[in-house]
Amino acid sequence: MRPWLKIFLIGLALWVATVLVTMWTDNSNLVPTVVLLGSFLVPVTFVVWAYGHARGEEVTVELMFKAFVVGGILGVLGASVLESYLRPSLVMFVGVGLIEEGVKLGALMLLTRGLKHRSVRDGLVLGATVGFGFAAFESAGYAFNAMFTSEGLSLAQMVETEILRGILAPVGHGLWTAIAGGVLFAAGGRLTGKVILTYLGVSLLHALWDSMNGLAIAITLLLTGQPWQFQLIRIGKVPDVTDTQVHVFTALNWGGLVVISAAALLWLRAISRSAR
Numbered sequence: 001m002r003p004w005l006k007i008f009l010i011g012l013a014l015w016v017a018t019v020l021v022t023m024w025t026d027n028s029n030l031v032p033t034v035v036l037l038g039s040f041l042v043p044v045t046f047v048v049w050a051y052g053h054a055r056g057e058e059v060t061v062e063l064m065f066k067a068f069v070v071g072g073i074l075g076v077l078g079a080s081v082l083e084s085y086l087r088p089s090l091v092m093f094v095g096v097g098l099i100e101e102g103v104k105l106g107a108l109m110l111l112t113r114g115l116k117h118r119s120v121r122d123g124l125v126l127g128a129t130v131g132f133g134f135a136a137f138e139s140a141g142y143a144f145n146a147m148f149t150s151e152g153l154s155l156a157q158m159v160e161t162e163i164l165r166g167i168l169a170p171v172g173h174g175l176w177t178a179i180a181g182g183v184l185f186a187a188g189g190r191l192t193g194k195v196i197l198t199y200l201g202v203s204l205l206h207a208l209w210d211s212m213n214g215l216a217i218a219i220t221l222l223l224t225g226q227p228w229q230f231q232l233i234r235i236g237k238v239p240d241v242t243d244t245q246v247h248v249f250t251a252l253n254w255g256g257l258v259v260i261s262a263a264a265l266l267w268l269r270a271i272s273r274s275a276r
Helices: 003-025 028-051 061-083 092-111 120-146 155-171 173-186 193-224 227-234 243-275
Strands: none
Touching (some): 003 155, 028 061, 028 120, 028 155, 092 173, 092 193, 120 155, 120 173, 120 243, 155 243, 173 193, 173 243, 193 243
């Protein structure tokens, strides 16, 4: 059995067992274990898979560990500080995309500044590692927050959050930073015009991903909105929605995420092919 698959299956079994025991015993001491296992399982699995595809001699286990842990934490801390200056607006998601992709790229450059040889494949692997590290620590925060509801602690809501973020993790932060890392290493680790354009491109994908829920709502209203709904919106009230609008919103939201993910995967594939 491949190492990454073994890690995933063992980790998944431990996570499921921990969730079941926590539900059975109501032992709150197990909550951190549920959060950490659920948040780190998919990112760690993909990092191990990526390491199996590394070719450079300088891409060691130690460097991968630093990229995942140090790069991930630096990215989360940097994003938290800079995003505290953002204010709710139509362009907020653009700012979030620029900040988070910027701090991840900066962390990658910092951690790999001493490498003597840089290949595109190494950049893809190390970029993905930093991105998945960011995703793991960010998901742990989201899972912890999801546990607190107006009705008290909710283990079910926390588990649902971890499952959803785990499913989407492979086409999120790890993918975007892998693209930026591959182009960065192709440029010898320097901030060239192509690297900056790539950074702006992945930031746009990130912004579209984060704003897809709002975009889907807006497009649904434009396509199927009723006059009485727009009247309620004008006076600041949230209107009820029809069954048709629910289906249209769901299709637009998930369809948009699929299109964004497909674009990023095709971009990654093109970079990988150029490395050959």
